[in-house]
Amino acid sequence: MINLTGGRPGGPWEPPYSKGMPAPAELVRDFVNTLDVECGTDELACPEELALWLRERGLAGPLDRATDADLATALALREGLRAALRTHHDQPLPVLPLRLVVDPLPRLVPVESGIPGALAAIAAAVADASWDRLKVCAEITCQWAFIDVSKNRSRSWCSMRVCGNRTKTRAYRARKQGSRRLQASNTDTV
Ligand SMILES: [Zn+2]
Secondary structure (H helix, E strand, O other): OOOOOOOOOOOOOOOOOOOOOOOOHHHHHHOOOOEEEOOOOOOOOOOOHHHHHHHHOOOOOOOOOOOOOOHHHHHHHHHHHHHHHHOOOOOOOOOEEEEEEEEOOEEEEEOOHHHHHHHHHHHOOOOHHHHHEEEEEEOOOOOOEEEEOOOOOOOOOHHHHHHHHHHHHHHHHHHOOOOOHHHHHHHHOO
16 A cells, blocks of 8 residues: 555545535546546446535535436546646537526536536536646656646646655666666556
8 A cells, every 4th residue: 555645635535515615626626536546446436426426515416316327427527637637738528518608707607407517517617717727646657636736836746755756766766777667667656
């Protein structure tokens, strides 16, 4: 087991937001982090878990039930967001029931209730001003989403102490043992 001390602020699970709806950047970050790439654990392993996750964040009602199709949409949205955070380029997202309203500022709002509307609300959150501060960890075995609050937005890793050092140690080893394939050391995650 990898020591995550100092990394992944808040750990893989953070309690539901206490004051109504979560801030858009936090919502996107936590949605992306429902899949822990490193541990292989998924909070959205079935439609019931998806409905629960959305309900706990005030996005879905107590009677909303998620279908297999909703879960497929959610997973496509999640990996689309992760890819977008990784590359900082716009990626096509699944078709979601969103509409642009101007009241007085333009913003995207879900046009459906239930699970599709809740997923649309997460997609709409990427239009928030703090979108460019959302990143995924540059360490390929980690890919934890985080909000870069550094002044010059230069943070690469979820944690310098864990993933930053991991990346640098690997680069050092690769240089030192030039004959060894980089691919082999990539599996060494400790
Ligand atoms: Zn990381």
